[in-house]
Amino acid sequence: MSDRQREAVRQKALAEIALLDTPPQPEFDALAKLAQRMLGTRMSSITLIDPERQWFKARCGPLAPETTRAGAFCPVVFETEAPLIVADARLDPRFAASQFVTGSPNIRYYAGVPVRITQANGDAVTIGTLCVLDDEPREPSATDVEILSDLACAAEALFEARMVALRAAEIAEDRRLMVEHLERERRQFKRAERMADMGSWRYDLERRSATWSDGVFAIHELPVSGGVPNGDLMSYIPELDRTTFLDAVRRTLDTGEPFELDADLVTARGHQRRVRCLGEIELSKGKPIALVGLIQDITERHRMEEKLQHLARTDDLTQLPNRAEFNRVLDARLRDAHATGAELAVMLIDLDGFKGVNDVMGHAAGDEVLRRVAEQLRAEYLSSFFPARLGGDEFAVLVPSTVSRAALDLLVQQLLRNLHIVADGLGQIANVTGTIGVAWSGAAARSRAEILRRADTALYEAKRTRKGTARTYHHVLDDRITA
Structure with missing residues (x-):
């Protein structure tokens, strides 16, 4: 197969997964952050390569959302379908004159591996890269490629999951067209409500009482009809996270700065969940009158991050x-x-x-x-x-x-x-x-x-x-x- 034919196969596979120019997704962001942290670099990315540009599905550090292919590092991995490590780009004749080396983001160190997707016929096709970058040269570690390859396996699993989701979405769309307009809207609304896993809350500082949206009741597995358990609010949070939560609230009241933290929560039915809490002060005539915020169930996302870390370390x-x-x-x-x-x-x-x-x-x-x-x-x-x-x-x-x-x-x-x-x-x-x-x-x-x-x-x-x-x-x- 010629280089042109291989490029056409890769571009076809990339188009089929429909990832280019999609919004950020937490699972891809978590994987890029994990690569950055494990290899100790300033930058990292999950990069997709189309005919004229490289586009970052996830990125950490001072990277633009996309760049041209010319002079870039990831297209070399994409084209050769092999890992690439550059200890100091200024000393590498392939990249010394690259705009990404002579100018922002001033790349010196680069390590990247191919990310592939398996097609229906069983062939693995490279559609992008997982890489880490730094603006300082460094001696490559013997484990750099090994770690990136392990993380690339996790990225490929996410791509495969997306392909399954796309196929499922096509089936769902065929079925959706058969449902009457009113029923379709009702089901879409309920699906969106379930998928959000989020609710809003407000704590009145003077009355020392809280109000919850239906979403907060759902997260706590409490009936809306029972009202907010104002006398027992903190009992749903384990002691260690309870202390962290109360410290964050005090800092917000003292400084006026919003807080955001992740904590464990035990529902009224005894189920353990991981939630993200955000809060800020509500002012009236310049005076704090309440704390308002959001709570979101991030249990599945937290499990995915833990699974990715386990895969990368085991x-x-x-x-x-x-x-x-x-x-x-x-x-x-x-x-x-x-x-x-x-x-x-x-x-x-x-x-x-x-x-x-x-x-x-x-x-x-x-x-x-x-x-x-x-x-x-x-x-x-x-x-x-x-x-x-x-x-x-x-x-x-x-x-x-x-x-x-x-x-x-x-x-x-x-x-x-x-x-x-x-x-x-x-x-x-x-x-x-x-x-x-x-x-x-x-x-x-x-x-x-x-x-x-x-x-x-x-x-x-x-x-x-x-x-x-x-x-x-x-x-x-x-x-x-x-x-």
């Missing part, structure tokens, strides 16, 4: 945290340990004999071994530990500072025994063991890179000596490995 096969999440937690624990003078340990685990399981018994048997290893790392006696799958047959475990060296030695021996796994399949049997390298933090190992290097050195020495054993790092190992 290894799909083992359901253990992935490498990016392990690195994030390790960095935080090292900072805490340094601040308190505590000491923690990292265990690196490499499976022995695992390749043979895949080669002889197949990947299904190999996947089962990895799941069994994950179960061992989640065992009760390791409940205070933080395990993760780094990739392939590599695992890591973060040991809390409450575990002593002597206690860890005993736990490591138990873990070695439990990691002895017999795999069977296709009439074959294979033994898999784990080799462990341990490193402790301290004055000389305050950084993630150093403690992982030490654990890896210990792991290498254990494998060299005898697989299925464990070694703890000490300085002699460095000399031995170097020699």
Whole structure:
């Protein structure tokens, strides 16, 4: 297929999803924000590419709503259908003269991956990108593309959901045309009321009483006929969020600035919901007389954001945290340990004999071994530990500072025994063991890179000596490995 034909296929798929020039949607905005936060950049976007321009379905940072394709970064990912990382655009001949580099938003660092949609025939077609950008150059991390690829999977799921919704909308439209005009309007009104999940409220400061719209009663699962439970308003909000809510109200009364916050709410029927509350002062002749605002049920949106975060931080096969999440937690624990003078340990685990399981018994048997290893790392006696799958047959475990060296030695021996796994399949049997390298933090190992290097050195020495054993790092190992 020629480049022109591939471009035509991509543009056809983009037109079918009907996303160009649509209003912002919270699920796409949440995904762009998550990419920006996880990679620590100033900008991020979910970008769609049409024949003449790139248009941002979601964007964070100083990005225009759309730009031309010429000189832009995302069209390169779109056309090559491959990830792209640019450490410093000023030094890259493809982009050094780009208007987006020499002028606003002054792009230096760029990392982007394709976002695809699966067509009815099963073909995956690239329609855009998920990317992060910064106005400062930076050294790419080994996990940047991995994190973006994981998030791109979530974006693709949203695109697929939209395709399903579009097809459902077409069916609904066909049916709608068959309904009489008056009935159609009545049903549309009720649907809109349900979809809003929102209500308005007003609290009279002098009378100390509230009035609610029907939507607020619906969110609380209370009958309108029962009236506002003025004497029990705060009981529906858990204590922690109740304190936050009351603090926000006091700040608004003291400063006159509106407030907006998210909080948990337990309905009259005992159902837990996540709500967004907005409030501001109502003035009469320059004097505060009431607080007025809105409350919206954002439970589903909150669940989606949590699911996206879970997808981005979790290894799909083992359901253990992935490498990016392990690195994030390790960095935080090292900072805490340094601040308190505590000491923690990292265990690196490499499976022995695992390749043979895949080669002889197949990947299904190999996947089962990895799941069994994950179960061992989640065992009760390791409940205070933080395990993760780094990739392939590599695992890591973060040991809390409450575990002593002597206690860890005993736990490591138990873990070695439990990691002895017999795999069977296709009439074959294979033994898999784990080799462990341990490193402790301290004055000389305050950084993630150093403690992982030490654990890896210990792991290498254990494998060299005898697989299925464990070694703890000490300085002699460095000399031995170097020699």
